[in-house]
Amino acid sequence: xxIDFAIILIPFIMAALILLFNKQLRKKYLGWIVLIIPxxxxxxxxxxxxxxxxxxxxxxxxxxxxxxxxxFTTYIDGLSLILSLLITGVGSLVILYSIFYLSMKESxxxxxxxxxxxxxxxxxxxxxxxxxxxxxxxxxxxxxxxxLIAFWHHRKASRAGARKSMTITVSGGVSMLTGFLMLYVxxxxxxxxxxxxxxxxxxEHSLFIPALILIxxxxxxxxxxxxxxxxxxxxxxxPTPVSAYLHSATMVKAGIYLVARFTPVxxxxxVWFWTVTGVGLITLFWGSFNAVRQTDLKAxxxxxxxxxxxxxxxxxxxxxxxxxxxxxxxxxxxxxATFAALFHLIxxxxxxxxxxxxxxxxxxxxxxxxxxxxxxxxxxMPFTFTIAVIGSFSxxxxxxxxxxxxxEMFFAATVKILQxxxxxxxxxxxxxxxxxxxxxxxxxxxxxxxxxxxxxGKIKPDIQEKNPHEAPLGMLISPFILITLVIAIFFFxxxxxxxxxxxxxxxxxxxxxxxxxxxxxxxxWHGFNIELLMTIGVIVLGIVLYRLLKYWKKIYRIFPQNxxxxxxxxxxxxxxxxxxxxxxxxxxxxxxTHYFIYIYISFVVIVAGTFVALDAFSWNPRxxxxxxxxxxxxxxxxIFTAIGLVFAKSRITSVLLNGVxxxxxxxxxxxxxxxxxxxxQLVVExxxxxxxxxxxxxxGALKPEPSSKRVKVSNGVISILVGATVTLIGLAVVxxxxxxxxxxxxxxxxxxxxxxxxxxTILGDFRAFxxxxxxxxxxxxxxGVYTLINLKAAKKEGADIENK
Amino acid sequence: xxxxxxxxRTVVKGVIFIILTLGVYLFFSGHNAPGGGFIGGLVLGxxxxxLYITYDxxxxxxxxxxxxxxVAALGVLLATxxxxxxxxxxxxxxxxxxxxxxxxxxxxxxxxxVTIFEAGVALTVIGTLVTIILSIGEDE
Numbered sequence: 001x002x003i004d005f006a007i008i009l010i011p012f013i014m015a016a017l018i019l020l021f022n023k024q025l026r027k028k029y030l031g032w033i034v035l036i037i038p039x040x041x042x043x044x045x046x047x048x049x050x051x052x053x054x055x056x057x058x059x060x061x062x063x064x065x066x067x068x069x070x071x072f073t074t075y076i077d078g079l080s081l082i083l084s085l086l087i088t089g090v091g092s093l094v095i096l097y098s099i100f101y102l103s104m105k106e107s108x109x110x111x112x113x114x115x116x117x118x119x120x121x122x123x124x125x126x127x128x129x130x131x132x133x134x135x136x137x138x139x140x141x142x143x144x145x146x147x148l149i150a151f152w153h154h155r156k157a158s159r160a161g162a163r164k165s166m167t168i169t170v171s172g173g174v175s176m177l178t179g180f181l182m183l184y185v186x187x188x189x190x191x192x193x194x195x196x197x198x199x200x201x202x203x204e205h206s207l208f209i210p211a212l213i214l215i216x217x218x219x220x221x222x223x224x225x226x227x228x229x230x231x232x233x234x235x236x237x238x239p240t241p242v243s244a245y246l247h248s249a250t251m252v253k254a255g256i257y258l259v260a261r262f263t264p265v266x267x268x269x270x271v272w273f274w275t276v277t278g279v280g281l282i283t284l285f286w287g288s289f290n291a292v293r294q295t296d297l298k299a300x301x302x303x304x305x306x307x308x309x310x311x312x313x314x315x316x317x318x319x320x321x322x323x324x325x326x327x328x329x330x331x332x333x334x335x336x337a338t339f340a341a342l343f344h345l346i347x348x349x350x351x352x353x354x355x356x357x358x359x360x361x362x363x364x365x366x367x368x369x370x371x372x373x374x375x376x377x378x379x380x381m382p383f384t385f386t387i388a389v390i391g392s393f394s395x396x397x398x399x400x401x402x403x404x405x406x407x408e409m410f411f412a413a414t415v416k417i418l419q420x421x422x423x424x425x426x427x428x429x430x431x432x433x434x435x436x437x438x439x440x441x442x443x444x445x446x447x448x449x450x451x452x453x454x455x456x457g458k459i460k461p462d463i464q465e466k467n468p469h470e471a472p473l474g475m476l477i478s479p480f481i482l483i484t485l486v487i488a489i490f491f492f493x494x495x496x497x498x499x500x501x502x503x504x505x506x507x508x509x510x511x512x513x514x515x516x517x518x519x520x521x522x523x524x525w526h527g528f529n530i531e532l533l534m535t536i537g538v539i540v541l542g543i544v545l546y547r548l549l550k551y552w553k554k555i556y557r558i559f560p561q562n563x564x565x566x567x568x569x570x571x572x573x574x575x576x577x578x579x580x581x582x583x584x585x586x587x588x589x590x591x592x593t594h595y596f597i598y599i600y601i602s603f604v605v606i607v608a609g610t611f612v613a614l615d616a617f618s619w620n621p622r623x624x625x626x627x628x629x630x631x632x633x634x635x636x637x638x639i640f641t642a643i644g645l646v647f648a649k650s651r652i653t654s655v656l657l658n659g660v661x662x663x664x665x666x667x668x669x670x671x672x673x674x675x676x677x678x679x680x681q682l683v684v685e686x687x688x689x690x691x692x693x694x695x696x697x698x699x700g701a702l703k704p705e706p707s708s709k710r711v712k713v714s715n716g717v718i719s720i721l722v723g724a725t726v727t728l729i730g731l732a733v734v735x736x737x738x739x740x741x742x743x744x745x746x747x748x749x750x751x752x753x754x755x756x757x758x759x760x761t762i763l764g765d766f767r768a769f770x771x772x773x774x775x776x777x778x779x780x781x782x783x784g785v786y787t788l789i790n791l792k793a794a795k796k797e798g799a800d801i802e803n804k
Numbered sequence: 805x806x807x808x809x810x811x812x813r814t815v816v817k818g819v820i821f822i823i824l825t826l827g828v829y830l831f832f833s834g835h836n837a838p839g840g841g842f843i844g845g846l847v848l849g850x851x852x853x854x855l856y857i858t859y860d861x862x863x864x865x866x867x868x869x870x871x872x873x874x875v876a877a878l879g880v881l882l883a884t885x886x887x888x889x890x891x892x893x894x895x896x897x898x899x900x901x902x903x904x905x906x907x908x909x910x911x912x913x914x915x916x917x918v919t920i921f922e923a924g925v926a927l928t929v930i931g932t933l934v935t936i937i938l939s940i941g942e943d944e
Contacts, residue, residue, distance in 0.1 A: 676840070679838055683846040694940050698940075754900075755835035755836060755916075756835070756837070757836055757837055757838065759840075760834045763841075764835065764840070764900065764921055768900070772883050778876075778932050779877065779880045782873075782935045783876075785936045786873065786935050789940065
């Protein structure tokens, strides 16, 4: 086992260990023990930095199902290293923060188990080279996010938020899977690297554009892009450390990662350029526009995350133009957008993580996140105030914080793209810098709102009464590390550029010869140019707009309430639930007879239909063995029992007659020398009879069904058809020659499986996979019966778990 | 409904050992002769069901304080565990192996890993069978 494989596996193993040893572990130490994992993984990953920066990549393949091209291939390059460092780095800080944030009364083992599950899944996403493995991990992140959002599952809003995020991200995931399968059809491989290497062979294929769109859908839903962003604000029902970790720093970046990863494949297409840039810009604007009107601090941060994700997305779109243009000395400049995207990806994780933790502190110490009730906390919580100021100003794009650098690069990229005349940029391209600029002004406004409304002004009397105080040191450590990074990156951005971003650029643009050429020198001061003027404009207009907020806030009432995206989503969900319910109720009517009719009709149609279609009904009487008298006797017994069964008036009679049928079949097995079958049949028959006897006390007397003559006739016809199908197939299989016989394989059972009984070697060796799954199914069915019966009992007690 | 079941009880006391022995015999005779995990498990399970029918639930539960859901779960774990276990020995999923071993007193015996797998099957069958019948029987 190599180290990169272990990195993915360790969080999963730890998650399992937590659940197994939950009772032995003290709750007090649980968080500290868990903390070891991300910290050590982070340290291991940092050792990769210098090697990756030298241009090395690491790949290992574990063959899983090579026949289907399914291999567990890990691949570490610059791009995956950035993400993995964020996952483990922010993960460590978040776990440290949770130790102090979560009360000891919570079910901590579940929390940490889900968190580790997520960590492993996310590492799996960024390290997988195989598309199918990537997809599996991708959905696993959705599942763990679902579990974490619903962590306080006694609250209705948590459950609703969890369901919403699950519905949206998983639907996107399924469409992405379809896109992956199309890529497989085109390229014949699931390996991302091989697809990238052979991209010119597939780009003319008719499935290329559909695959592009489907994969983008997956990325957009995951990264909360417009119009799929609606799940992210609702996901804020999760505990704040989770929001800081999954819903701002890591999971929502998975879509960005995917877009960056697939830029070498699809980047040359006009559709890709406009969709990614356009959706990114709309999201950027819509997110910041909506953030301004929120009153819940966490909701502001949620919309601001949406907006910032849109910013990164649009930068990746802008950068993809370089793939279209191909490498030359003039085109390298357009890769800077991607560079800015990756740079901002890191910056966003630092300042947004700090801001979320700040909100968590306010919520934890004051008990509310509503900005209408907050205010004047600066004097009480000076440290928290510092975090808020640095985080917000960085997000607003002010120096001396890292957000300033990436925001300036963003402006530069939007302006620079106007010089191009591909993809009909010349006609509508001017919108790109314009939307970016307007959205940035709004960003500035809500950043001021966060700081001013929470920390400046007067303390509201009801909060004053609670005697608020600064957070404990433990909760301050993590956000302070993050804001230290915010400042450190501003002063030493090129360190980051050289060691972390440069190799990632090489993975986004594998055809460009030199990564160093694509790594610009980042400097805070670059003369009075257009980007600086834009920033100054943002500050001036932002302050003006903030002052005039109450005058233009009416604009939000223009939008009709029942046409918001949330309302549409609710309507779609309710309608589809109702429609599916009415369809289901039409055939699931609770009548056993009807269900049998469905089963038998499909049996006759499918089985007899196949035999007729393949012309497989053939009967050769000469091949049959001679029929003995006692066999005929048994047949007659069975015929009479079966006819009698139909006319039985009481339950006990029908059960006994059924038993007679079963035992007669067992006799047949004995006669035809199938002792295994006979034994099984006998025991099953006895157990079934016992089961019937036990069930009797729940059933009333056998009542004849009041059915019309037409129903009786049609039921009779179906029964006869089923009987005829079984009989004819029984006669025909002896002469069936469509497939080659496989019995020669089983005849060597002693050499192959070490058993002299063929039946047992089939069950335990040759077809052991079937047996194993049957065992699992049997177990599930048993649990199903158990829960069905006991759940009914629990309901009677009137236990209402809603909103407890 | 109270029936005079002295005869049933007396018969079951003797018969139950025969059935249990048959179940164990069938379980071990599998692979080379008719039998195996499924049939063995069924016979053992039906023996337990017979006990439950003859005596009341409390009496049997006092003598056999198992949670049969857990028995079934253990069975599933054994069956899938042997399947995964073969990977640890660098063999494909679900590989089975066998060999002849010389065991003191018992002499040379043919031992297989299939037996563990079959034990999983048997335990699942017993657990599920008893769980279903008990939950229907206990339901009021």
